[in-house]
Amino acid sequence: MEILVTSSARRPGRPTRSPRHPRDRGLAVRARGVAASLLCLVVLAGCTGKGDDSAAGSTAPASPIVTGPLCEVLPTGTEPGNPASLTGEPVDVALQWITVLTAFEAAVRASGLATDLRGMEGLTILAPTDDAFLRKFSAANWDELILSRPDDLRALLRAHLIDGAHSLADLVTAGNITTLDGTEATVAADGAMARIAGDAQTLCVDYRATNARIHVIDKVLGDLPTTAHEDDHIGH
Amino acid sequence: MLHRRPAAIALAALLVATVSVVASPTAASADPLTRVPALNAAEPNQVQGLKVTQGYGFATLAWTHVDGATDYQIERTPVDADDVPTGNSVITGLWRPNRQVNNESPTFADAGFNPGLRFQWRVRARIGTAEQPYSTPVSGTTQGSWGNPDAPGESLRTQWETTQGAQYTSDVNEYAYTAAIDELSDRMRVVEIGRTILNRPINMMVFGHPTPPATPEAIAATSPVLINCNVHGNEPGDREACLILARQLAFSQDPGTIDVLTNSTVLIVPTINGDGRAANTRGNNAGQDLNRDYSLVRQPETLAFVKMLQEYRPVAGYDGHEYGNSGTGDLPMLPPRHQNVAREIFDESMNMIEGHMYEQGATDGWWACPYGCTGASVGLGEETILRNTLGLKNVVNSLLELRSSGGATRPDEGNTSNNRRRKGYSALWTFTQFLDYHRANHSAIRQARGEAIKLQSGNTGRIVFRGSHEVPAHPAPHPGETPPPVDAPRQELILDNAPCAYRLTEEQYNGERTDGAVGHRTTVAQRLAAHGWRVVKVGDGYFVPLTQPERGLIPLLLDGTGVERLVAGERVYPTVTGRHNGPLRVSGFTCVSGANVNGPVNVQPGAALVASGSSFNGPITAAGSAGLFMSGNTVHGPIQVANVTDAVSLINNRVNGPVNLVGNRAGGNAPFVAANTVQGPLNCAQNTRVPTNLELSNSVAGPRSGQCAGL
Numbered sequence: 001m002e003i004l005v006t007s008s009a010r011r012p013g014r015p016t017r018s019p020r021h022p023r024d025r026g027l028a029v030r031a032r033g034v035a036a037s038l039l040c041l042v043v044l045a046g047c048t049g050k051g052d053d054s055a056a057g058s059t060a061p062a063s064p065i066v067t068g069p070l071c072e073v074l075p076t077g078t079e080p081g082n083p084a085s086l087t088g089e090p091v092d093v094a095l096q097w098i099t100v101l102t103a104f105e106a107a108v109r110a111s112g113l114a115t116d117l118r119g120m121e122g123l124t125i126l127a128p129t130d131d132a133f134l135r136k137f138s139a140a141n142w143d144e145l146i147l148s149r150p151d152d153l154r155a156l157l158r159a160h161l162i163d164g165a166h167s168l169a170d171l172v173t174a175g176n177i178t179t180l181d182g183t184e185a186t187v188a189a190d191g192a193m194a195r196i197a198g199d200a201q202t203l204c205v206d207y208r209a210t211n212a213r214i215h216v217i218d219k220v221l222g223d224l225p226t227t228a229h230e231d232d233h234i235g236h
Numbered sequence: 237m238l239h240r241r242p243a244a245i246a247l248a249a250l251l252v253a254t255v256s257v258v259a260s261p262t263a264a265s266a267d268p269l270t271r272v273p274a275l276n277a278a279e280p281n282q283v284q285g286l287k288v289t290q291g292y293g294f295a296t297l298a299w300t301h302v303d304g305a306t307d308y309q310i311e312r313t314p315v316d317a318d319d320v321p322t323g324n325s326v327i328t329g330l331w332r333p334n335r336q337v338n339n340e341s342p343t344f345a346d347a348g349f350n351p352g353l354r355f356q357w358r359v360r361a362r363i364g365t366a367e368q369p370y371s372t373p374v375s376g377t378t379q380g381s382w383g384n385p386d387a388p389g390e391s392l393r394t395q396w397e398t399t400q401g402a403q404y405t406s407d408v409n410e411y412a413y414t415a416a417i418d419e420l421s422d423r424m425r426v427v428e429i430g431r432t433i434l435n436r437p438i439n440m441m442v443f444g445h446p447t448p449p450a451t452p453e454a455i456a457a458t459s460p461v462l463i464n465c466n467v468h469g470n471e472p473g474d475r476e477a478c479l480i481l482a483r484q485l486a487f488s489q490d491p492g493t494i495d496v497l498t499n500s501t502v503l504i505v506p507t508i509n510g511d512g513r514a515a516n517t518r519g520n521n522a523g524q525d526l527n528r529d530y531s532l533v534r535q536p537e538t539l540a541f542v543k544m545l546q547e548y549r550p551v552a553g554y555d556g557h558e559y560g561n562s563g564t565g566d567l568p569m570l571p572p573r574h575q576n577v578a579r580e581i582f583d584e585s586m587n588m589i590e591g592h593m594y595e596q597g598a599t600d601g602w603w604a605c606p607y608g609c610t611g612a613s614v615g616l617g618e619e620t621i622l623r624n625t626l627g628l629k630n631v632v633n634s635l636l637e638l639r640s641s642g643g644a645t646r647p648d649e650g651n652t653s654n655n656r657r658r659k660g661y662s663a664l665w666t667f668t669q670f671l672d673y674h675r676a677n678h679s680a681i682r683q684a685r686g687e688a689i690k691l692q693s694g695n696t697g698r699i700v701f702r703g704s705h706e707v708p709a710h711p712a713p714h715p716g717e718t719p720p721p722v723d724a725p726r727q728e729l730i731l732d733n734a735p736c737a738y739r740l741t742e743e744q745y746n747g748e749r750t751d752g753a754v755g756h757r758t759t760v761a762q763r764l765a766a767h768g769w770r771v772v773k774v775g776d777g778y779f780v781p782l783t784q785p786e787r788g789l790i791p792l793l794l795d796g797t798g799v800e801r802l803v804a805g806e807r808v809y810p811t812v813t814g815r816h817n818g819p820l821r822v823s824g825f826t827c828v829s830g831a832n833v834n835g836p837v838n839v840q841p842g843a844a845l846v847a848s849g850s851s852f853n854g855p856i857t858a859a860g861s862a863g864l865f866m867s868g869n870t871v872h873g874p875i876q877v878a879n880v881t882d883a884v885s886l887i888n889n890r891v892n893g894p895v896n897l898v899g900n901r902a903g904g905n906a907p908f909v910a911a912n913t914v915q916g917p918l919n920c921a922q923n924t925r926v927p928t929n930l931e932l933s934n935s936v937a938g939p940r941s942g943q944c945a946g947l
Contacts, residue, residue, distance in 0.1 A: 073651035081402035099402055099652035102470075106516035134560070139470075140525075143517040235607070235614035236527050236557060236621050236635060 067168075068193055070129075070203035070216060074099055087208045090118045091125065094209035100216060103133040103142070104160075110146045111153045117161075123212040124162040124171070126179075126196060128220045129203065136220040138230040145224075152224065155181055159222030165213045168194055168205040181222065197221060283308065283359045283371035290379045293661025294347035296601040297329075297357055299371060301340050305361035307332045310344050311370065312648075313356045319375045321356070328648040331359075334605075335565070335645075336598035339713045345566070345601030347661055348646070348654030350400050352380035382484055389420035389487045396476045396660070401653035404472045405479060407436060407510055413479060414441060414506070421486035422447045423497060429505070430540020433521040433753050436510035438540055443485045443504070445497035452547035453906075459682050459931055460501035461674040462550035462631070463667055464541075464622060467527045467557070469512025469519075473638045473656065474556025477663035478506045496675045503550055508537050522753040527555075528618070530625035531793060532802060533763045534752035545629060546768030549931065551685050552588070552632045552674050555622045556663060559637035561612050563644070565605030565716055566662050568637040569593060572627020573704035574617040575725055576788030578688030582705045584632045584681060590710055592673040593634075593666070597715070602665055603645070605716035606707060607635055615720035617704035619792045620800055628789040630688040632681050636666055686932045690911055692787035693887040694868040695736065695829075695848050699791045701729040702799045731797065736827035736846055737781040738794040738805030745771075745778040760803055764793075770883035770905065772844040772863030774825040779808065781827075781846045783867040784885065785908075785930065819854075822861075836873075839864060844882070855893070874916070877907075884927075886912055894938065898922055909934060909947055920944035 066074075066083045075081035081097030089097075092114035095105040104127045108114055117123055133142065145153050158180035162171075171177060171187045172194050178184050185197035193202045200219035207214035278284055285300040297310060310329030314322045329346050333339045346357065356375040361368040381397055383390030395409040405413070418426045423445055430438045442448045442455065449455045466475035485493060485502060496502065507513050511521040519525045524535050533539040559568055571585030589604070597604035607615040615635070619625060626633040638659040642649025649655040674681065691697075703725025709718070745761050752758060761778075764771060769786060772779050782790055791797075796804035810829035812820070820828075822839040828847040837852060839845045841860035848867045855873040858864040863883040866875075874893040877884055880900040884907035894916040900907055906925040909918070910932040917938030920927050929947040934940075940947060 070650075073654075075400075075402050075653065079402065079653070080399040097399075097402055099656075102516055110515055139518045140523075143519045143523045146515055146517050147519075147521060147523045235559070235612075236623070236637075 066204055066206050068202060068204035068216070070100065074204060083207055087210075089209050090114075091123060091209040091212040091214070092117055094207065094212070094214065095125075095127070098127070098207065098214065098216065100129040100131070101127050103130045104128060107146060107153060107157060111150060111157050113154060113157055117212070118210075120163070121211060122163065122165040124164060124166045125212065125214045126160045126162070126200070126217050126221065127214055128160065128200075128217055132218050132220050135228050136224075136226055138227040140231060141227040156220075156222045156224055159183060165208075165211055167213060168202060168215055171196075171215075179221070183221075185221070279369040281305075281361055281363065281368035283361055283368075286357070286359055286371040286374050288357055288374045288376050290376060291345065291600060291661075291665065292379050292382060293351055293657060293664060294345040294601070295355070295357070295376065295378055296343055296345050296599075297359060298341070298343045298601070299359050301342055302361040302368065304363050305368075306364055307362050308342060308344070309360050309362065309367070310346055311358045311360070312346060312349070313358075313373075315354055315356045315375055317354065319356060326648050328646065330645045330647065332645065333713065334610075334716055335603045336715055337594050337710070337713060338598050341598070343598060343601035345662070345665070347658040348642075348649060348651070349378060350653075350657065351378055351661075353378055382480065383487065387487070389417065390483070392416055392420075392483055394476065394479045396656075397480070401656040401660070404513075404656075405476060407507070407514055410479065410506060411437070411439070414439060414482065417441075417482055417486045424448070424482065424486045429544045430536060432509070432511045432537055433535070433756060434511045436514070438508055438510060438537060439506065440544060441482050441502075441504040441506065443482075443497055443502040444500075445494050448501050453926075453928070455501045455503075456547070456549035456928075457931060458499075458501045459551040459678065459685075460503050460548060461671060462503045462545075462548075462553040462633075463505070463670070464508060464553065464555045465504065465506045466513060467508050467555065467622065468525070469509050469515060469517045471518075471556075471558035471638075472513060473558050473659035474636065474663040474667075475506050475513070476656075476660040477667055478504050478556070480660075480664055481667055482506075492672070496671050499675055499678060502671065503544075503548055505541070505544075508541055520753075524753070527557075527622055528620040530622045531619045531628075531789060532751070532800060533758070533766055534749075536753065536756045539758060539763065539766050542625075542768075543766045545626075545631075546766065550631055551681050551931075552670075553622075553626050554634055554636050554667060554670050555626070557635065557637045558640045558659065559607075560640045561610070562639065562641045564609040564612065564637070564639050565603035566639055566645075566658075567593070567597065567602055567604040567666055568607040568609050568635070568639070568716075569604055570607035570615045570623060570635045570720060571705075571707070572624045572631075572633060573615070573707065573720075573723070574619050574624040574628060574788070575700035575703050575705055576619075576792070577624065577627035577705065578630060578684075578691050578788070579705075580684040580687045580691070581627050581630055581632055584677075584684040585627065585634055586707070587680075588632060588670075588673050588677070589634050592677075593669060594710065594715055596669050600665065602662055603715060604666075606710070606719050607637060608718060608720040609716035611718050613721050615707075616723045617702055617725075618800070619702075619789060625789070628792075629786055630685050630692065632684060636663065638663055682931065686911065689785045689930060689932060690868070690888040692785050693783050693848075693885075695734060695782040695787055696868075697734070699731040699734045699788075699795075700725045701731070701792060701795070701797050702726070703729060729797065729799070731791070731795070733809075734782060734791070735807035736783075736810050736829060736848075737779045737808040737825070738790065739808050739825075740778040740780065740794070740803060740805045742776060742778070744803045744805065763802065768905075770863070770865070770885055770903065770908075772825070772882040772903075774842065774844050774862050777825065779825050779844060779846075779863075780805070781863075781865045781885075783846055783848050783865045783887070785887075825862075884908070884923075886910070887930075887932075888912065891915065894919070896920075897927060897944070900924065909944060912936075914938070917941065918944045918947065920947075 086094040161180040205215040289296045308331040312328045313325040354377040356373045358370040360370040395405040465478035529538045593604040623635045704723035793802040794805040810827035812828040816833045818835045820837045831850040834853045836854040837856045839858035839861040844863035846865040852871045865885045867887045871891045875895045878898045888911045892915045897920040899922045901924045907927040909927040910930040913935040918936045918940045920943035926943045
């Protein structure tokens with residue numbers, strides 16, 4: 001079922017600008033250049049803060065419409081982080097406001113890919129929720145990926161990136177996608193939502209950021225092994 | 237059996253507004269914003285007497301129990317000033333009888349909303365699954381974020397607050413926010429206690445009224461209270477509570493707050509794991525789970541933390557976490573349980589949790605429960621976990637978990653911001669209650685700590701390398717279904733005959749280590765020093781006596797049987813026991829235990845004496861010695877300690893005669909002079925550091941003079 005999260009008029013007619021780029025302009029090549037700068041070498045204060053002065057706020061214009069069953073429990077209306085307020089934000093900043101994407105957002109930062117993502121002329125992100133990451137990786141495995149396996153982490157992220165900014169409707173029309181890790185996957189309509197690669201369900205789609213679309217999904221893609229069961233009893 | 241003292245509510249009153257809205261079919265509220273319902277006859281099984289009291293970030297609903305009710309549903313509806321609904325009614329809460337002690341008087345802390353909004357609440361019972369009629373609605377305006385937006389300081393807000401929970405407070409924002417409080421309030425200062433691997437400052441906020449004491453030693457003298465807010469970077473809820481609490485402590489004129497800060501000092505470490513918080517990882521930048529490192533202190537963060545503990549000597553603590561078990565209570569808690577934790581510390585921690593938190597939780601509607609709570613096998617005796625490390629350092633304390641998800645009892649928390657706010661404000665409630673508990677029970681906590689230090693320093697009783705004190709089930713009705721696992725020690729992890737000391741070789745003590753973060757590795761010597769343990773070098777050996785306040789922790793790190801040991805030291809046993817007549821001339825490293833010595837004792841230059849549970853008839857003299865440790869002895873004669881190089885410790889002795897400490901370097905540490913009874917004068921002069929009594933004053937018949945004038 002489609003859920004309208006704002007009362008503003010729907011603007012379905014807005015064309016999605018999605019210039020196609022040759023795959024060899026993908027992230028793999030450019031990522032190497034920034035690898036050395038991934039670590040947050042802080043001297044006095046950390047480098048992660050965007051402060052509370054980010055542009056995303058309550059003064060946003062009429063909201064574009066994100067759809068999906070999860071949208072209504074994410075910041076909506078005029079709340080900080082509402083979809084309309086993110087449309088002018090760089091994609092890595094927009095990710096910081098989508099409250100179910102803290103793991104994915106941290107991974108983007110840790111991978112050093114944020115600059116590359118900003119530089120793309122069009123980008124689509126299939127972003128798994130925090131719950132999806134919890135179902136996929138143990139805490140120890142996730143820490144290891146973030147802290148000491150940058151190549152695997154980037155490969156994992158590329159499995160969730162598509163060249164060009166595509167609405168979900170465009171993806172469904174195309175019927176299949178190739179993620180930046182080179183994997184091909186199907187996109188099948190499922191009511192107003194879609195299933196990707198068979199069993200990844202979209203939950204809240206068509207967030208817009210500068211040059212980008214973000215679709216929240218419920219499953220981690222890519223070919224890393226599932227390790228979540230390894231710390232069932234982790235405590236404290 | 238645990239005694240349960242009545243809990244005072246002082247600071248907590250700050251958080252609970254007096255504008256509670258009461259409505260019932262027969263009583264009209266004085267609140268003009270309250271809709272007064274018509275006088276209707278109650279329907280069968282309809283909830284009666286619903287009362288809503290506003291807390292900070294939550295609203296406590298209380299109602300009259302319906303006979304036969306299985307559970308209750310709490311419904312919340314946003315309303316405008318005229319109580320006209322402005323949104324959908326949502327079931328936000330499910331009350332079950334396992335929530336609270338006195339569950340015949342049900343309460344529920346409804347939370348998750350943005351502070352300051354206005355709502356209407358209704359409650360209905362269910363019998364089996366059959367829904368009964370809703371109560372008459374009660375409406376009220378919730379408390380807004382604390383602090384006058386037009387008053388300097390009070391107007392500060394964190395990133396988490398300004399984004400309504402959409403973002404957690406970043407490192408940069410934390411530093412700016414706490415620096416601003418420091419700048420604007422005399423009551424608070426920020427102290428940097430260390431740096432993370434990535435060189436982020438690890439700050440501690442120190443609060444006192446009218447201003448916190450100037451030095452760590454002066455703060456220690458107030459028996460301070462400690463909150464550690466965020467060790468796992470991906471469990472940030474408690475940290476937000478700490479930052480909000482900081483603003484209240486710094487600026488509130490509430491008498492309860494001022495009383496707390498006048499009575500003692502509040503220490504808050506918002507982010508011990510700044511790198512992990514920034515990266516949203518559980519561990520630090522080396523991938524080490526810091527809450528498995530507080531004893532071993534391989535990492536710079538934990539090393540800095542135990543150094544701080546040594547210097548500031550908090551007597552009570554809380555350690556904040558989040559917990560992924562969706563079936564557990566709102567606020568799982570657990571005392572330090574390692575069996576080497578002194579019984580007094582365990583009991584007082586249990587009293588804090590069960591006597592205070594369970595009781596106050598039942599009053600305010602928060603579901604505190606034993607960690608595990610609904611059957612999970614968690615909460616054991618690993619000394620690497622701060623809860624246990626603190627207990628072994630004689631600190632009354634508890635783990636605090638915030639249930640990560642809403643779970644069955646809070647069905648409206650699919651909304652991330654609602655979920656984050658419930659967690660954050662439940663932690664704020666807990667920490668506020670904790671400060672009230674500390675204030676109300678300060679002398680009992682100090683008493684427990686004092687007994688524990690005396691017991692530990694006496695080095696009596698067996699040593700357990702791994703295993704827990706049993707946490708018995710709270711008498712029914714109790715919150716949660718199960719206590720944590722018994723976790724009794726295995727036989728091979730019990731040492732009945734405790735040694736007097738551990739001897740480490742040069743290589744063991746000063747040799748390079750391979751554990752710890754690259755570039756931040758420390759030696760055993762550095763780590764023991766961070767813990768504050770006293771060590772003496774005699775000959776080519778480094779001796780760590782067990783006659784020290786942290787006796788329960790020492791073997792866990794230095795014995796070959798230690799499950800997570802630092803090094804396998806050599807056990808050293810007493811050589812003087814039973815009766816000894818004639819002079820005792822101590823050369824080398826000598827332990828005297830359970831002995832009766834008739835004659836003068838002379839500790840030779842370069843030698844060390846460790847004496848416990850013994851009786852001495854004659855003077856004790858140590859001049860130019862390496863060390864003197866005396867615990868739980870009776871001495872008929874003077875004690876003269878001069879120019880001792882490595883360590884001096886006199887704890888819980890009875891001395892008939894003068895005690896004189898002069899010119900001791902004592903390894904650059906403060907000599908311990910604590911809990912002694914001295915029939916004679918006590919004089920200290922020209923010691924490198926002023927001796928400390930560890931907040932256990934000595935009973936001295938003669939004058940106290942020099943550096944010991946205040947002991």
